[in-house]
Amino acid sequence: MTYTPHGNHLIAGEQIGSDARFESSPATGSAFEFSIGSPDLVAQACAAASAAFAGLAATTREQRATLLETIADEIDARGPAITEVGSAETGLPAARLEGERGRTTGQLRLFAQCIRDGSYLDLRHDKALPDRQPLPRPDLRMMQRPVGPVAVFGASNFPLAFSVAGGDTAAALAAGCPVVVKGHSAHPGTGEIVGDAIVAALAKLGMDPGIFSLIQGGNRAVGEALVTDPRIKAVGFTGSLGGGRALFNLCAARPEPIPFFGELGSVNPMFVLPQAVSARGADIGTGWAGSLAMGAGQFCTNPGIAVVIDGPEADAFVSAAQEALKAQDAQVMLTDGMAAAYRDGARRVGEGKGVTALLTSSCEGRSALPFLFEVSAESWLEDEELGEEVFGPLGLVIRVKDAAQMQQIARAFKGQLTATLQMDAGDIDLARELLPVLESMAGRVLANGFPTGVEVCDSMVHGGPYPASTNFGATSVGTLSIRRFLRPVCYQNLPEELLPTDFLNG
Incomplete structure (x- = not known):
């Protein structure tokens, strides 16, 4: 193997190790040691994400589109290493991983196009009617705004497209939300390389490193700490029904409940x-x-x-x-x-x-x-x-x-x-x-087809009623998935100097 993982967490641009380590279980080749996550590390990552949120939310659509495209470029630049490590860890053939890498970078670039277009903002404007009887109407404007830091759980079955820089992360960053990823222990080396690519993209563009963190490994307490941290405002999850339902319940039981967008399983009749x-x-x-x-x-x-x-x-x-x-x-x-x-x-x-x-x-x-x-x-x-x-x-x-x-x-x-x-x-x-x-x-x-193969496009819906997912009104694939990490805000009688730039340029 030509690539040797560093085995550290990535927290706000820094490689941070842990005394506690776990060993990967590759399908072929050598195992490597990786740092184990902890609630304290989760708290560090969430604090950095919270501090970075206001700045990221204030960026222009063009700046975020450039970030997404730069991440895609950095992932492609690491393509051979991703294929090498990913094949060893998962047993997936090289062609499958290369195709999945193309889907992953394609998602990032598709979201760049989506936010440049601006239609996802759903801009609305009801002009003031000062002479209306019996009561005048104020000037009302509405648009979608980012919800805040998002937690993403890497999936076991898609080490790229549903993991560190997968659809959940792409949608959250496109929306203007910092991301804290809990990597999956089935493919920690693959996750590390992709995480390094995101860190490199942020550094290249001079953006706040707190926009992204990756916590490797860890037991159930790490996932619980992530979804219950008060600075996290939404969660993206792909995994088992049992694990997803447990996290969903924790999100609902928080003093401030937050949306949990979980894809949990399906027999697809x-x-x-x-x-x-x-x-x-x-x-x-x-x-x-x-x-x-x-x-x-x-x-x-x-x-x-x-x-x-x-x-x-x-x-x-x-x-x-x-x-x-x-x-x-x-x-x-x-x-x-x-x-x-x-x-x-x-x-x-x-x-x-x-x-x-x-x-x-x-x-x-x-x-x-x-x-x-x-x-x-x-x-x-x-x-x-x-x-x-x-x-x-x-x-x-x-x-x-x-x-x-x-x-x-x-x-x-x-x-x-x-x-x-x-x-x-x-x-x-x-x-x-x-x-x-x-x-x-x-x-x-x-x-007259078969459901394996999910097209990444504007009209795709990858979700469904429970237990297929925890939110039947959402999708985890396609440009509509950005809506999970946005919320509508109405601005009443605000002067133009205070309105978001996206509204004025929309």
């Missing part, structure tokens, strides 16, 4: 409608298997459940999926803990009442092979655990009796990130009946 399964059931089954097993199933949009009307056409769909999954090679999972949780989840599903195993695997260590199960609609409805996410390449087919029972199943799902309709022209009427249910269930509804 796919509904295979009758005409589609009759015309191309085998092709759909093969495509579903590819999406299911992509990246060892370690995507939040992994389509873990397929719903199909029982019959010979369903048999062809299931058989094709089974054969495609059987041909999959073992893949390395991101952490030993994820691999163990995957095996436990497969065991739980396989032991469910009425569940039939169609493909089982022997997974050892950090590797994963696919599992495929099927169950009747009646049995699935009786066992709530069969609707819970298994993070990995595991698929469950629910066989329903008819279209009415398919609608019953759809109504039984909890909140999801996505829901998919596999449909042909003859399925329009059934699709029309299902659509209102899917809209109420998921943040993104697809037709």
Whole structure:
């Protein structure tokens, strides 16, 4: 390995070590030591972020756009090291990491374009009506303003796009909010390199170093200290339902409650409608298997459940999926803990009442092979655990009796990130009946595709009703995600000399 991590925290531009250290657990290569976070270090980072907030909030949109683009440039300049360390830590192939790095820098540059455009400010102006009867109207102006320092938790399954400089950080900086990141211990070296890139960008532009800090590692007390620090005004989180819900509860219990934008999990059901399964059931089954097993199933949009009307056409769909999954090679999972949780989840599903195993695997260590199960609609409805996410390449087919029972199943799902309709022209009427249910269930509804692969653009929604996320009105991907870290402020009868510059230049 040509890059050797320094192993320190990054707090307001300074490398700060800790006496307590932890050792990384790479998929390949040598392990390295990293400093362990603490509540005291969190307090230092939050104090620096709070001190930097007023200055960052007062910057122009052009200054913040330049910052985002400079961070992207600094990340690209470290590309080979990121790929080297990231591949060793996570087991992800170089091509996947290079693609994810492109998505990460693309998000930063997209937000630069977004804030230069200025439409996100939602500027409104109701001019004064001094002669209105029975009462005059004052001059009223409204615009979006940054909320304050934001805490971001790095995700385990995306070491770049949802981590140190991922979508949450990009959106917060674009909004004008300093960021304190709690790095994920699954890929601390990757996080360190990206953190160094942000520090370098701030220094190059002469901006306050307190705008960004990275706290490595640490136990649960570190995360709790971060979300309960009174200087933190919002939280971005991608992770498990249990961990996210615990942090969400802490945010709500604060003397000053703050918004917790958590993405917590989803099974992303796919509904295979009758005409589609009759015309191309085998092709759909093969495509579903590819999406299911992509990246060892370690995507939040992994389509873990397929719903199909029982019959010979369903048999062809299931058989094709089974054969495609059987041909999959073992893949390395991101952490030993994820691999163990995957095996436990497969065991739980396989032991469910009425569940039939169609493909089982022997997974050892950090590797994963696919599992495929099927169950009747009646049995699935009786066992709530069969609707819970298994993070990995595991698929469950629910066989329903008819279209009415398919609608019953759809109504039984909890909140999801996505829901998919596999449909042909003859399925329009059934699709029309299902659509209102899917809209109420998921943040993104697809037709004739697979949900893995989340486009970063203006119209994307990556969120959904609980437990997919803790805020159904938000998205963690796309330019709309900036709204999470803004709040509307109304200015009444203020002279132009006091109005924010963005308002006057809007």
